[in-house]
Amino acid sequence: MIHPQKLIVPKIPKKNNISSELPLPYVTIAVNNKCNFACEYCPNKGEAYNSSPHREFNTEDLKQMIDILEKLGIEKIRLTGGEPLLMDNLEEILTHCEGKNIEIYIDTNGSLIKERIEVLKKLKGLKIRVSLDTLEKDEFNGICRTYKFDDVIEGIDLAVENGLIERINCVVTKRNINQVPLLIDFCRARKIDLKFLDLYSEKEKNKYWEQYYVDMTTVYEMFKDQIVSIEQDRYTLTYGMPMNNYNLGDITVIIKDSKYGTRYSYEICGQCNCFPCQEGLYSPILSPDYHIMPCRFGKEFQVPITVENFEVEIQKMIRIFANAKLSNEFWKNKTNEVK
Numbered sequence: 001m002i003h004p005q006k007l008i009v010p011k012i013p014k015k016n017n018i019s020s021e022l023p024l025p026y027v028t029i030a031v032n033n034k035c036n037f038a039c040e041y042c043p044n045k046g047e048a049y050n051s052s053p054h055r056e057f058n059t060e061d062l063k064q065m066i067d068i069l070e071k072l073g074i075e076k077i078r079l080t081g082g083e084p085l086l087m088d089n090l091e092e093i094l095t096h097c098e099g100k101n102i103e104i105y106i107d108t109n110g111s112l113i114k115e116r117i118e119v120l121k122k123l124k125g126l127k128i129r130v131s132l133d134t135l136e137k138d139e140f141n142g143i144c145r146t147y148k149f150d151d152v153i154e155g156i157d158l159a160v161e162n163g164l165i166e167r168i169n170c171v172v173t174k175r176n177i178n179q180v181p182l183l184i185d186f187c188r189a190r191k192i193d194l195k196f197l198d199l200y201s202e203k204e205k206n207k208y209w210e211q212y213y214v215d216m217t218t219v220y221e222m223f224k225d226q227i228v229s230i231e232q233d234r235y236t237l238t239y240g241m242p243m244n245n246y247n248l249g250d251i252t253v254i255i256k257d258s259k260y261g262t263r264y265s266y267e268i269c270g271q272c273n274c275f276p277c278q279e280g281l282y283s284p285i286l287s288p289d290y291h292i293m294p295c296r297f298g299k300e301f302q303v304p305i306t307v308e309n310f311e312v313e314i315q316k317m318i319r320i321f322a323n324a325k326l327s328n329e330f331w332k333n334k335t336n337e338v339k
């Protein structure tokens with residue numbers, strides 16, 4: 001079996017022409033590194049890469065960094081963690097985003113939606129994505145190593161009621177592949193979208209990956225008869241993993257299939273030990289230990305940030321993303337294929 005971080009991709013010529021055609025990438029902020037779940041596939045602290053115990057951004061710093069992102073024309077920010085709904089200053093951050101020309105998305109495990117619904121309702125246009133891998137309570141407890149299934153389902157329904165939810169995110173493994181049709185029905189009943197993500201591996205979770213990884217073609221086969229049309233959003237046409245959005249008529253199902261690799265910027269990826277990897281340049285990631293990095297696995301490229309140097313460092317990062325165009329032509333052809 002090919003290791004997911006060592007996928008074979010075609011050679012792309014080394015050039016260094018920065019394009020002005022690409023939209024700016026969205027920016028991911030891992031607001032904290034603590035979580036009330038311990039999902040068995042999740043790297044410690046989710047997407048917040050740092051070794052310090054429980055950290056989160058200082059409120060004032062985060063507000064200033066968001067102002068800088070707005071000034072630079074960033075149009076979308078994704079708040080993740082850890083678990084972002086555990087963030088003490090979430091209300092203040094969301095209030096600060098009110099009236100800005102930036103779309104805010106939150107990725108959450110959903111268990112605290114009920115508790116924080118008033119805070120979430122405060123920001124007009126906020127969209128949340130809830131992780132849910134199974135509709136079987138016992139399996140949920142096993143995968144997430146928590147007993148909060150009922151809270152998550154209630155939270156999803158409350159978010160639907162308040163027009164807050166964009167989609168469900170589901171990591172598909174051998175443990176929950178049988179849930180694919182059930183989750184599609186669940187989302188249909190609530191008129192929300194659904195994203196199936198394949199399992200990525202990190203050093204600590206390699207054995208898990210080997211045991212549970214499922215090729216996403218299997219997932220596609222389970223609903224392909226329901227597909228009405230295929231579309232791509234503007235970010236999947238430019239950054240990150242090439243992803244198809246399958247329109248099922250009433251909802252959209254997205255598949256993130258890492259075996260197709262991604263677009264690369266030689267400024268970074270050409271020097272990376274992981275290249276070619278299972279991840280890619282999606283979005284600069286800010287971590288609560290005050291670092292910025294270009295991708296989930298490229299930890300050796302992380303740079304320390306402060307409020308003072310943030311504008312310069314984020315601009316450098318954006319330039320790196322502008323180079324990601326180099327391999328676009330190849331991936332455009334690849335992702336336009338109807339499998």
Ligand SMILES: C[S@@+](CC[C@H](N)C(=O)[O-])C[C@H]1O[C@@H](n2cnc3c(N)ncnc32)[C@H](O)[C@@H]1O
Pocket residue numbers: 035041042043045046047080081082083084107108109129130131169170171197198199200201205
């Ligand atoms: C790290 S979590 C952070 C936000 C929040 N705690 C949540 O669970 O949505 C963000 C997303 O990463 C996914 N994820 C975590 N570990 C993964 C892995 N090994 N492979 C694929 N996706 C993973 C989670 O399922 C979740 O949808």
Ligand code: SF4
Pocket residue numbers: 035036037038039042043045046047081082083109131
């Ligand atoms: S809820 Fe999110 S951050 Fe927490 S362990 Fe699960 S996937 Fe990781």
Ligand code: SF4
Pocket residue numbers: 264268269272273274275276277278279280281294295296297298301
């Ligand atoms: S820098 Fe990141 S996206 Fe590029 S090859 Fe390395 S791990 Fe992958």
